[in-house]
Amino acid sequence: MVDTGALLAAYDAQMRLPTGAVPTGITHEYDGPVLRIVGGHVGRIRAPRDVGVTGAGLDRLIARQRDHFQARGQGVEWKVRAHDLPPELPERLVAAGFVPQEPSQVLIGFAEKVAAEPVLPAGVVLRRLAAFEDLRRFADLQTEVFGVDCSWVADDLAARVSADPDQLTVLAAQAGDRLVCAAFVDYCPGTDFAALLGGATLPDWRGRGLYRAMIAARAREAVARGFRLLHVDASPASAPILRRCGFHVITTSTHYQWAPEQPLSSGHE
Incomplete structure (x- = not known):
């Protein structure tokens, strides 16, 4: 039996805040317990499991993040897990004008158990992407699949690769x-x-094992670099495939988003 409690504890201890090189143009700013990530496509807020404040103090903490990005003319997202504390955090975010997005399942897998030789359909090859033109094609694929403008992804990936080429592996199946x-x-x-991030498959290529092959290939890359665990925030479409590959659900995560055009609220009293 897998000890999902131990996996959740490892996740909380190690995956709450970003690690590694910070890309050029990005800054990390702490405001009390939370990390404010500034300079990207949108602002991002990351926090420990328990932010340690409640009531009016929590309202002020939330408002400061919202107002910081409002002054920049940017939106901001605050990532909340289902077991985060205090329990009132989601309602306080909503009261401050943040809008919850569709929850994701947070899954963890053991890299050595997931790693395998990727099985691809006939005529399809697996490529590593590094050149900016290929990263732009990656972003175009995401735009086509997700139905929203993902052109910013090319610049984001390029900046991350430039900061540390060994921190990312970008893969594509090409026909x-x-x-x-x-x-x-x-x-x-x-x-x-x-x-494991950014997975996207064209609709007319789904059901042919491409996503499963991409999971196996990335797991092999992780094992080769000495990483023991794999983490995914999975959509409802991806989560069943990941579970069949041996991943375990440990919690859910929800992005609460605020955009400049959204009305501001004074929050709770």
Whole structure:
């Protein structure tokens, strides 16, 4: 039996805050218990499991983050897990004008058990992407799959690769001259974890094992670099595949988003 409590404890201890090189143009600023990540496509807030404040103090902490990015003319997202404390954090975020997005399942897998030779359909090859033109094609694929503008992803990945080429591996399945599935793995220095991110498959290529092959390939990369655990924040479409590959659900995560066009609220009394 897998001790999911131990996996959750490892996640809370090691995966709450970003590790590794900070890309050029990005700054990390602490405001009390929370980390404010500034300079990206949107602002991001990361926090320990328990932010340690409640009531009016929590409202002020939330408002400061919102107002900081409002002054920059940017949106901001605050990532909350289902077991985070205090329990009132989600409602306080909503009262401050943040909008919850669709929850993701947080899954963890053992890299050595997941790693395998990727099995690809006939005529499909697996490629590593590093050149900016390929990263732009990666972003275009995500835009096509997700139906929102993901053009910023190319610059984001390029900046991260420039900061530390060994921290990311970007992979794509290519049929002819077309990228049909792509994803990347972020190796988290100083932790047991590699994070599987960005998976996207064209609709007419789904059901052919491409996403499963991408999981296997990224797990092999993680094992080769000495990482023991794999972490994914999975969509409802991806979570069943990951569970069949041996991943274990430990909690859920929800991004609470605020954008400049959203009305501001004074929050709770």
